[in-house]
Amino acid sequence: MNVLDFAKMKKKQIPISMVTSYDSWSAAIVESSDVDCILVGDSLAMTMHGFGSTIPATIEMMSMHVAAVRRGAPNAFVVGDLPFLSYRKGLATAMDAVQSLMQAGANAVKLEGVKGSEEIISHIVDSGVPVMGHLGLIPQSVNGLGGYKVQGKTQSKEDILLEESLTLQKLGCFAVVLECVPSAVGKRISQELTMPTIGIGAGCDCDGQVLVLQDLLGLNSDFKPKFVRKYMEGISLIKEALDSYDADVKAKRFPSAEEEF
Numbered sequence: 732m733n734v735l736d737f738a739k740m741k742k743k744q745i746p747i748s749m750v751t752s753y754d755s756w757s758a759a760i761v762e763s764s765d766v767d768c769i770l771v772g773d774s775l776a777m778t779m780h781g782f783g784s785t786i787p788a789t790i791e792m793m794s795m796h797v798a799a800v801r802r803g804a805p806n807a808f809v810v811g812d813l814p815f816l817s818y819r820k821g822l823a824t825a826m827d828a829v830q831s832l833m834q835a836g837a838n839a840v841k842l843e844g845v846k847g848s849e850e851i852i853s854h855i856v857d858s859g860v861p862v863m864g865h866l867g868l869i870p871q872s873v874n875g876l877g878g879y880k881v882q883g884k885t886q887s888k889e890d891i892l893l894e895e896s897l898t899l900q901k902l903g904c905f906a907v908v909l910e911c912v913p914s915a916v917g918k919r920i921s922q923e924l925t926m927p928t929i930g931i932g933a934g935c936d937c938d939g940q941v942l943v944l945q946d947l948l949g950l951n952s953d954f955k956p957k958f959v960r961k962y963m964e965g966i967s968l969i970k971e972a973l974d975s976y977d978a979d980v981k982a983k984r985f986p987s988a989e990e991e992f
Contacts, residue, residue: 732768734808734838734839734905736767736808737905737927738905738925738926740767740927740938740939741925741926741938746938746939746940747768747939748766748767748768748939749766749767749768749770749810749939749940749941750770750941750943750944750947751771751774751775751941751942751943751944751945752769752770752800752803752944753771753775753778753779753800754799754800755803757803758800758801758803759804761804762804762805762806762807767939768808768810769807769808769810770809770810770812770941771793771797771800771809771810771812771837772785772812772841773785773793773812773814773870774870775788775792775793776788776792776814778943778945779796780792784870784873785814785870785871786871788815789814790814790827790828790831790832792814793811793813793832794834794835795835797835797837798836800836801836801837802836809836809837809838809839810837810838810839810840810841811832811835811840812840812841813828813832813841814828814871815871816871818851819848822850822851825851825855826854829858833860839860839905840855840861840862840863841862841864842863842865843864843865843866844866844869844895845864845866845895845899845902852899852902852903852904853902853903856902856903856904861905862902863905863907863908863929864896864899864906865907865908865910866896866899867882867883867910867911867912868880868881868910868911868932869910870910879911881911881913882910882912883916889916892912892920893919896923896924896928897924899926905927906926906927906929906938907924907927907928908928908930908931909928909929909933909937910930910931910933911932912934914934914935914936916933916934917930917937918934918936921936921937929941931958932956932958943959946959946961947961947962948963949964949965949967950966952966
């Protein structure tokens with residue numbers, strides 16, 4: 732998959748599937764699957780490093796994980812998140828962050844919001860770097876939003892989201908993530924845009940969907956948002972395997988003669 736395929740898939744009405752990955756081994760599994768593309772999201776601050784939000788993610792952290800994903804999935808289309816404030820401290824600092832992610836192996840970068848970042852987004856695009864937008868619930872602004880809440884619930888807020896989406900499209904973004912907005916809003920924006928929308932808690936009428944890998948595998952027992960569907964009970968399966976290993980060790984069933992030198 733390449734950046735041009737996103738628009739082609741929207742035109743053909745083929746939904747786009749995206750999942751997060753943060754390391755080499757999981758990226759290799761995703762690349763071997765039917766999933767279309769990988770997001771190295773700043774959610775790794777929470778899923779991989781144990782922080783309570785995405786805000787502690789740094790460009791060094793993001794670049795390290797992008798590089799690991801690229802090694803595991805050499806042929807995948809990989810989008811890397813620009814972390815908290817990395818593109819809000821001036822053009823030079825923003826481009827240093829973009830350069831770091833792209834040289835680590837990303838095919839594109841993703842950034843949250845649009846107001847106040849128009850010049851930077853345009854410059855990134857003009858520099859030959861594909862940009863994916865992110866609107867609705869933007870986790871890096873969780874403190875300003877007053878928490879993780881559904882966005883675009885009033886007509887005026889919906890209109891603002893549409894206007895911002897159109898602005899991102901005009902600036903040259905190739906796609907936009909819509910997070911935690913009413914399904915009717917996701918549908919309206921998807922119909923108005925020529926670039927594809929990637930939903931996460933934004934309804935089935937978006938042009939694609941993205942989920943955090945750990946969430947869809949059932950590896951986060953304490954995180955159960957409405958928009959997540961678990962495709963396996965990962966915690967139970969892994970715990971069962973670990974308990975079986977422990978039992979075999981204690982009963983001296985492991986290693987067997989066939990597993991010894």
